[in-house]
Amino acid sequence: MSTPASLASGPEGPHALWPLLDTVLDALNEGAQARGGPLPAGGPQAVAARMRAAVGDVLPDEGDPNALHTVVRALAEAAADPADPFCTAHLHCPPLALATAADLAVSTLNPSLDSWDQAPGASELEALVTAALAREVFSDSGGLRREASGATTAPVGPPQPPPSALITTGGTESNQLALLLAREACGAGVRLVHGANAHHSLPRAAWLLGLAEPVVVPAPAGALDPAALDEALTELPGPHLVAATAGTTDAGIIDPLPEIAALCAAHGARLHVDAAYGGGLLFSDRYRDRLTGLDTADTVTLDLHKLGWQPVAAGLLAVRDPGDLTVLHHRADYLNADDDTDAGLPDLLGRSLRTSRRPDALKIAVTLKTLGRSGLGRLVERVCDSAREFAALVDDHPGFELHDRPTLSTVLFRPAHATDDAVAAVRRRLLTEGRAVLGRARTDGRLWLKVTLLNPVTRPDDLAALLKLVEGNTPG
Numbered sequence: 001m002s003t004p005a006s007l008a009s010g011p012e013g014p015h016a017l018w019p020l021l022d023t024v025l026d027a028l029n030e031g032a033q034a035r036g037g038p039l040p041a042g043g044p045q046a047v048a049a050r051m052r053a054a055v056g057d058v059l060p061d062e063g064d065p066n067a068l069h070t071v072v073r074a075l076a077e078a079a080a081d082p083a084d085p086f087c088t089a090h091l092h093c094p095p096l097a098l099a100t101a102a103d104l105a106v107s108t109l110n111p112s113l114d115s116w117d118q119a120p121g122a123s124e125l126e127a128l129v130t131a132a133l134a135r136e137v138f139s140d141s142g143g144l145r146r147e148a149s150g151a152t153t154a155p156v157g158p159p160q161p162p163p164s165a166l167i168t169t170g171g172t173e174s175n176q177l178a179l180l181l182a183r184e185a186c187g188a189g190v191r192l193v194h195g196a197n198a199h200h201s202l203p204r205a206a207w208l209l210g211l212a213e214p215v216v217v218p219a220p221a222g223a224l225d226p227a228a229l230d231e232a233l234t235e236l237p238g239p240h241l242v243a244a245t246a247g248t249t250d251a252g253i254i255d256p257l258p259e260i261a262a263l264c265a266a267h268g269a270r271l272h273v274d275a276a277y278g279g280g281l282l283f284s285d286r287y288r289d290r291l292t293g294l295d296t297a298d299t300v301t302l303d304l305h306k307l308g309w310q311p312v313a314a315g316l317l318a319v320r321d322p323g324d325l326t327v328l329h330h331r332a333d334y335l336n337a338d339d340d341t342d343a344g345l346p347d348l349l350g351r352s353l354r355t356s357r358r359p360d361a362l363k364i365a366v367t368l369k370t371l372g373r374s375g376l377g378r379l380v381e382r383v384c385d386s387a388r389e390f391a392a393l394v395d396d397h398p399g400f401e402l403h404d405r406p407t408l409s410t411v412l413f414r415p416a417h418a419t420d421d422a423v424a425a426v427r428r429r430l431l432t433e434g435r436a437v438l439g440r441a442r443t444d445g446r447l448w449l450k451v452t453l454l455n456p457v458t459r460p461d462d463l464a465a466l467l468k469l470v471e472g473n474t475p476g
Contacts, residue, residue, distance in 0.1 A: 004063060008108045017108065020068060027069045031076020038084035040077060041434030051078050080437055083455055085462035086469070089439035091249065091277055091303075093454040095311040098370055102363040103311050114355045115335040116346045122359035123346055129361040130165035130316070132368065136282050137275075137302065137318040138163045138295045164322035166351055167360050168315035171276035174301035176205040177317045177353070178272045179241065181299060183209055184327040186239040186270060191215060193232055194243040195224030195255060199274055202243050222253040222404075222443065226260060233267040240269035246291055247278025250441035250450070252387075252408030254278050257293030265296075273297040276315070278408055280307020284377040287384060290407070298324075304364055306454065307380050307409075314360050325350060382456040383409040390451060390463045399471055403448055412441055412448040415474040420447040426473050436469055 006016035040047045054074035064070065081087055083094035111119035113126065168174045179202070182190050192206045197219035206214050215236060217228045224244060233240055242264050244255040257273065264271040273294055279302035281287040282294075294300060297320065304314040319325060329350040331338075336347040349355070367376070387406040394402045394413040403412035414423050423440075424447060430436040439450030449470065 004065065009110065013108060023069050024072055027072035028076045031073040031079070032081065034073075034077045035079070035081070035434070037081075037434045038087035038437050039080050039431060039434040041432070043432040047078050050074075084437075085455060085458045086436040086466055088451040088453060088466070089437040091306045091452055091454070093306055093309050095305075096309045096367060099310050099363040099367050102366040106358055106360075106362050111359050112356045113348055113351070113359055114357065115348060119348075119359060122362065123348055125365055126167060126351070126359060126361040129365050129368070130167060131162065133302065133316055133364075134163040134165040134318045136373075137165070137279070137300050138320055161322050163318060163320050164325060165316050165318040166325070167357075168317055168352070169313040170305065170315035171199060171274060171301050171303050172201040172205075173353075174276070174303075174315050174317040175199065175201045175243075175272075175274055176208065178243075178299040178301065179205045179209055179211065180353075181319065181324045181327065182241040182270050182272065183211065185324055186241065190239045190241050190270070191236060192241050192243060193217060193229065193236070193269070195219040195229075195245060197222055197224065197248045197250070197253065197255075198243055198245055199249055199276070202274065219255075222248065222251050224255040224260065226256055226263060229260065230263050230267075233263060233269055238268065240264075240267065241272060242269050243272045243274060244297075246273055246275035246281075246294060247408050249277065250410075250443060251403070251412055252277060252406060252410035252452075254290055254407055257291065257296075259293075261293045261296040271297045272299045272301075274301045276301045276303040277306050279303070280376075280380050281408070283307075283373050284380045284384075285374075286377070286381055304367075307383070308364070308367070308376070309379060309454075309456075310360075310363055310367065314364055328353070379456040383453045383458075386453045386455075386458050386463065387411050387451075389460055390453065390467070393463060393467050397467065397471075399474070400467070403443065409453045411451045411453070412443065413451070414446070414448050415470070418474065422475060423447045423449060425475075426470060429473055430469070436466065438470070 002016040002019050007013055008017055040050070051074055055071055082092045111122040113119045113122060116123050166177065168177065179192065188210070191212050192202065192214040194202050194214055195217050203214045215232050217232055218225050229242065242260060244257060244260045246254045246257065261271060263269070275291070275294060278291065279300070281291050299320070300318040302316040302318060304310045304316065305312045308314060332349060336349050341347050384406070387409040391402055391406050391411045394400045394411065399416055400413050401416045415426065427438050427440055427449060430438060439452060441448050441450045451466070
């Protein structure tokens, strides 16, 4: 029998969870039906008022036995639904059911990856997952296939240690860690050089780490300009950390990685690639070659809560030289005493800047093992194909203007001849009415509507209906 004070783990845990899971699922269903669309209607003030009215006093003198149903239902009714085909604004994926179920197991067992005795199996599982994904990042497009077939050639020179990776909360933490490793490897004088298209977390990380003001290289067509990068590396005193992007937030554009890698090699610069969005192409045989050059980077950011369909958070920082990670070593006697480490207990503090942390590797491991590279690759290909289909609909419609053909799963478009104010108004109207969630991006000096397609079961009819909805809400 479940009571409010029942524990989720231990011998009685499953029995306590069963009725509560039924309550949660019922509340999620009721909330979604009450919402009736991709977003709650009414705008921020109306949604906040309904949420306050539904939840009431969150710390009453006497508890409410129906609080689980009440609060979950209220949250579901007031949520944005990333699985709705009209919810397309952000890199916010609908999570896989199996990954969500695995996440429940993590919450139930509650391992904490700050010492081995709190997470014995989870620590080994994380090591297995990070090693597998690091190999995936730092292999060329056919390397794994050749390795599997036994057709690899003998390496030249001494054997190199295998690459490594850290689990993070996402691209922001991964990028910050990449800059930290570069600072420790190259010295505090290292200068970040990035494209004008780079994610905002990169210059912010430079500020947090006390580095010099970053050098911003033009990205006139949405991708970093190699000629301008060459000029910057030639004129600026080093050492340099070049940050390239594989999948920009605004348009999903991939920088010319082979040219950038060659310039970094010529100038002795360290290379970081922010592939938080585009890294999912690694799983696709059809699209993987768009990441040619990724394997030459020193560090790579990858987010599986984008093109990996994981619940947040599921980030990764892959590191070519595992020796770079030794700078993260930290000692706390109650967690990794020397004699415990010497006796063989794994030291986990050097695997993150966080202390207490969830084993997010579990949901990733379940997904990778269940779907395999080919299964994940098919999901990646479906959303990229959907983006091409939507771009074709826009391009064929006389009432709309297409910015460019999509590289990944993002499409920028706008009503033809509309002002920027009109474009912004269309987006806000649909948001306020709860009918569609469209993003916005400013490029080429104009404001564009942004559709980021991350739902692999979105149908062509859904795409046509979304475009028709925008058309119907655009002033004539």
